[in-house]
Amino acid sequence: MSDSEDTQLEARLAEQEAFEPPAEFVEQANVSDDSIYEEFEANWPDCWERAADLLEWETDYDEVLVDDDEPFYEWFVGGELNASYNCLDRHLDERGDELAIQWEGELGETREFTYEGLHREVNEFAAALRELGVEEDDVVTMYMPMIPELPVAMLACARIGAPHSVVFGGFSADALATRMNSADSEYLVTCDGYYRRGDPLDHLSKADEGLSGVDHGTTAVVVDRLGDEHDHDLGEDQLDYNELVADHAGAEVDPVTRDAEDMLFLMYTSGTTGEPKGVKHTTGGYLSYVSWTSHAVLDVEPEDTYWCSADIGWITGHSYIVYGPLALGTTSVMYEGTPDYPDKDRMWEIIERYGVNQLYTAPTAIRAFMKWGSQYPDGHDLSSLRLLGTVGEPINPKAWKWYYKHIGDESCPIVDTWWQTETGGMMITTL
Template identity: 50%
Template sequence: MVSTDSPDGGTLSNLLKEDRRFEPPAEIAEHANLKEEAYDRAASDRDAFWAEQAERLDWAQKWDRVLDWDDAPFAKWFVGGKLNASYNCVDRHVEAGRGEKVAIHWVGEPLDDTRDITYAQLKDEVSKAANALTELGVQTGDRVAIYLPMIPEAVVAMLACARIGAPHTVVFGGFSADALASRLDDCQAKVVITSDGGYRRGAPSALKPAVDEARTKTDVVEKVLVVRRTGQDLGENGWDDSVDVWWHDVVDSASSEHTPEAFDSEHPLYVMYTSGTTGKPKGILHTTGGYLVGTSYTHWAVFDLKPETDVYWCSADIGWVTGHSYMVYGPLANGATQVM
């Protein structure tokens, strides 16, 4: 937007302030999840408003205090409450009789590579992965890095980590070995979940070699769990039996029975790193209760999601916070059907 003096002395000025309002169509407004009165309720009693939104989730133990702002700007939400993010995203929908509803319509490459995964199937896969991670030595509080293409196993891995209280950090599959290594080292990731490769514009692109190279730059990784996606050759030195494990060997054979543990509302859910374009990447820690309440509510309210009838699609990569919030935790907490 610029302002320019014209040769005849006049001034050409673009409008820098927008005062126009565009009302939504009456039918959309009538059936919207969020009505105008919600703004007044939120303004008049913030704690009561967010307590109401928190009731959208299932809590193993209800909170004592909605917001602890005593040590500003360090907020604590739903203090004393306990819940499990994975349970809220899968188990409770199955228990409510919606297990046969499709949770994920997945469309891969080539285009005939598709999968429909119901909530019951997702629960089984997440439980298997949680049991496999436990067998690999992952305990509550251990960090797990996820370096995968856009495949359902990425969602399964995230929810499996949440299920056992192991904070995950998802690293965008296009990042280099150096970028991956810096994140692994910073968060002290015990396990990396990756694949042999993925597809870019129809051609297989290797991922596992970047993990191998990253491991030469840090000694924190104990196990690498590998999804067979493209079937490409990993090379003569592309497999280390003491570290590398195939997903299909340990996850597919694991038990689908797993009881999730309820964690404190402030228990770390995941670490998301900044891009590092202006300096060293910084890890942003997201805790469970406040984040899950926020994403489930905004997905319902702002996106106007109606999970009973809508099929939802998010174009973000799962490696970014939008993918976390509005491809995984928000839609699944609301019991939505989504395209991935």
């Protein structure tokens, strides 16, 4: 590091400013009392019962934490539950008609899933997976962009006790094959294609190439995203998603009871420093943690419309687009495309249209917004926003202040979060 870089770093570290949250935010916040810090310090690990209390358990746990075989910790030992039930079934009586997922495609088309509607399609696809031969503890791989069928497939797997392994849709065919071989996964859910900057992109050919590198037999389910934009013939071991769901219309699948320590999903690290490593996240500890951090850090309430702009192909999307928000019964926004198509105000247009209350995005994106200019957010009503968040990398002071001023109107607290694939949820953050 050069002397000038040293000087810049020291200046950044020395820069200190305080931005207190507005009193009205503190009054309504899910966590508003500093005593939580002392409570957690004094009552570790039993303090995590408050996280478990956000869920419904089929069998109560006996111990919060068993740590006598470090580092192989076990959380909520003896407890039993189902993640799909906690994200869907338990909300049906009070929130069945409320939106679970608000999806917007890059071309502007929208699809809305109420909790009842999402529950129905998850059950139908769960029944289809069972008919295909998927059994409890079989790993089902998913290789898709940001389309609603991705969380449907994830929750369907969770329902029948089959861990899912989502591979980021932008990864190569070789990356898909490597992960399927490592997981010994015989099942793939993918799609024909998706849109980027208005153009249809072929995805199925890449999936087919990846499957050719898998060293065991496979069955693939293909979602028709592009319709008439893309003609494709399904292979011998490939099935049409829409036909499968239609064939199981109205099916109801009882959620499989899972031990708290049973695997919910497998998430591979990016592999930038070597071979990708499969990280297993368990059902009870993971779901409790992402529910509680969504509630406590992001201040998510069932009545909110919440948007995490990450991709579900990464851990952030798993935790804070799918499992955390849906376990709390809120509305989670999903967007398929890029933030600058057809113009650089697409994100602010979405926030205004759906009345988004929390925005959780990356500093890289914020710096791009800064470069494009404040005229884009300033042209939209962003007054529905109550809280802002950042994830994925440190945020520099200049970007933080721009975010605070132009997106939050100097009235939204910003929670800057640090965590990683291995932790599954936020580890260091402000409250």
